[in-house]
Amino acid sequence: LAELEGPGIITHIWFTISHPAPFYSRLLTLRIYWDGEEHPSVECPIGDFFGIGHGVDKPFSSIPITVTSEGKARNCYWPMPFRKSAKIVVSNESDKRCNAFYYYIDWQKHKTLPDDAAYFHAMYRQEFPCVMGRNYLLADIVGRGHYVGTIQSVYAMSDGWYGEGDDFFFIDGATEPQLRGTGTEDYFCDAWGFRQQACPFYGTPLWEGYQAGSRCTAYRFHLADPVTFRKSLRAEIEHKGSQTFPDGKISGFIERDDLMSSVAIWYQTEPHKPWPPLPPGPERLPFSEQILIVGWKAVPTASHSPDHTLEVQNIGGLTDDKQLWFKPDTENAWVEIKFNLDKEINGELSVRMLHSWDYGMYRVLVDGRETATLDLYSSAIAPQTHRLGQHKLQAGEHALRFQCTGKNKESKGFFLGFDTLNVRIPVYTRPPGFDLRNVAGKPSAN
DSSP: OEEEESSEEEEEEEEEEEOSSTTHHHHEEEEEEETTOSSOSEEEEHHHHTTOOTTOOOOEEOSSEEEEGGGTEEEEOOOEEESSEEEEEEEEOSSSOOOEEEEEEEEEEOSOOOTTOOEEEEEEEEESSOOTTSOEEEEEEESSEEEEEEEEEEEOSSSSOOTTOOEEEEETTOSSOSEEOSOHHHHTTOOSSOOSEEOSSEEEEEEOOSSTTOEEEEEEEOSSSOEEESSEEEEEEOOEEEEEOTTSOEEEEEEOOOEEEEEEEEEEOSSOOOOOOOOOGGGGOSEEEEEEEEHHHHTTTOEEOTTOEEEEEEOTTSGGGEEEEEEOSSTTOEEEEEEEESSOEEEEEEEEEEEBTTBOEEEEEETTEEEEEEEOBOSSOEEEEEEEEEEEEOSEEEEEEEEEEEOOTTOSOOBEEEEEEEEEEESSOOOTTOOGGGTTTSOOOO
């Protein structure tokens, strides 16, 4: 993207990207090299660098990072000085072509820089799952500098609260941490759990809840309170929280095996300590996602309540720019779609539905079991994904059914628009009868 001759300071980076892969921002990698160095000082998935993990597009505002346009306009305001040169590159590590990549790199040319000006660094790492018997490592830095930020992303492997882990900062080789926190949400400046929010110095721009399969991203920017070091800095955080065990007993404080990733952000004098190779793009996704039903393709075989219209509607922003469109004029209408599985699956189901001004309220049933009730009304026409919970489905035939229960008082109709039924299968699964009490606090082989 850029090859610059110094001395200079990068003051602003802006990206907007068109990419067909669902989680493309985890599959694109940003690397920045200062002064001809061999190892990059910035090496991160683009989405994580701009404050949102898991490959999710989502807007939020902070002082150094702001994302708008429903997650599509990414802005970074970290100042990045360099003396001789700066080289910025991006690689596409998905199996799909990137349709468009627009960018600004705004920078200032200077005659000189202060002798003590430090270089910007950002390092991504992950543990899928967190390794038992040791804390999660945020950063292991050698040199002189100051630590300015943490972005943490978690995919929950079980129900409950993952954020009881304390943070530890070991400065200049100390054997005991000079900074020690009292819980994950405390380190991220929140309290009593998380909720979705974005503030100048801290926030949780992505928060899906306390259920297994939920995703979270939290950030803390140490702009007013940098952690300074002269020789080295090691930053860690525990991966502890609550758990309900197979026998029904509950613990509020035990090591958990969630899927955790992070970006550490700091300034330091060069050279920096090289870090381990970045996992390839597909290995940075916490789950694989499969489409089980494409709505518009199911129209010819779907069954529905009599005297109600079912058709394919052409509409942008959905799969193949089409959807299954069900147009009843009363409640108690229904539509059912059969689908077959070649093998057993165990994962989280979700449906992608269109919301509109004349859409109704529907119960969603999988094989006759109710999984959700959806209010599809919206003043703006837009698709949304709705989670249906964890399901273990055997090989063979299954049924997805939508049953109309009425409509929002603001809605003008009972319509339904269905795009896809999807399943997310985590890259790590617990074996049958798994009990955290048998492995928590014990060193693991991975």
